[in-house]
Amino acid sequence: xxxxxxxxxxxxxxxxxxxxxxxxxxxxxxxxxxxxxxxxxxxxxxxxxxxxxxxxxxxxxxxxxxxxxxxxxxxxxxxxxxxxxxxxxxxxxxxxxxxxxxxxxxxxxxxxxxxxxxxxxxxxxxxxxxxxxxxxxxxxxxxxxxxxxxxxxxxxxxxxxxxxxxxxxxxxxxxxxxxxxx
Numbered sequence: 001x002x003x004x005x006x007x008x009x010x011x012x013x014x015x016x017x018x019x020x021x022x023x024x025x026x027x028x029x030x031x032x033x034x035x036x037x038x039x040x041x042x043x044x045x046x047x048x049x050x051x052x053x054x055x056x057x058x059x060x061x062x063x064x065x066x067x068x069x070x071x072x073x074x075x076x077x078x079x080x081x082x083x084x085x086x087x088x089x090x091x092x093x094x095x096x097x098x099x100x101x102x103x104x105x106x107x108x109x110x111x112x113x114x115x116x117x118x119x120x121x122x123x124x125x126x127x128x129x130x131x132x133x134x135x136x137x138x139x140x141x142x143x144x145x146x147x148x149x150x151x152x153x154x155x156x157x158x159x160x161x162x163x164x165x166x167x168x169x170x171x172x173x174x175x176x177x178x179x180x181x182x
Contacts (some may be wrong), residue, residue, distance in 0.1 A: 008086065013039060016133035022064035024053065098150045099128070099137050102159050120154075141166065151175060 016026045024043040030052055039053040044143060045051060057063040081095035105117040106124050128137045140161040141150065151167035152159060155177045167175070179182075 004012075007050065016041065016058065020059045021063070023047070023069060024051070024058065024065060026058070027178050091121075094144045095138055095141075096134060102150055106159065120156075122156075123158045125158060127161070128159065140164075142162070 006042055009031075013029075015029070017028055019026050023046040027042045027044055027050070030040040031110060036054075036055040038055055041053050041058065043051055043053050043066075045056075045068060047066065047068040049066040049068065051066040053063045104111045105113040105125055106122055107118055108114060109118065123136050127133070127140070141164055144150075144166050148166035148168055149172070150159075150164055151172050153175070155175055157163040
């Protein structure tokens, strides 16, 4: 019996020379490394250091600098929270905390509230996800008044601009779904 020839799927190489990925600018492609599926690229960081990064890490934004940004964040923790543009005194804002918690309830099965949200099919709209998701969320619902949290007007509806508002605990208690009798 003759063994089948194994073929590997090769994708067409996209030349990313000269492109910028956050703090990194791609200088040139490096030689292939055996048993490493992604092409490697020599990049120059904003701080002038050079580093080799895989194309996958660049495209998926897993590597954004040569490591200098992480070093800066360790020296100045306030930098981490400036990324979303709404940090006060280096601490996360109440709006940002609500935004993160909303995403966790709807997408993380390990969170306690998931069974009441994500498991029931409640989702967060596309506008409030991704790179500018927090900014869009803040633009749609506005700053959080003291003593309120995010609430859905229609208790079985998704988290989206027309269905969300800041509500007091009393308002939220009056906006609960009816539980089935046992």
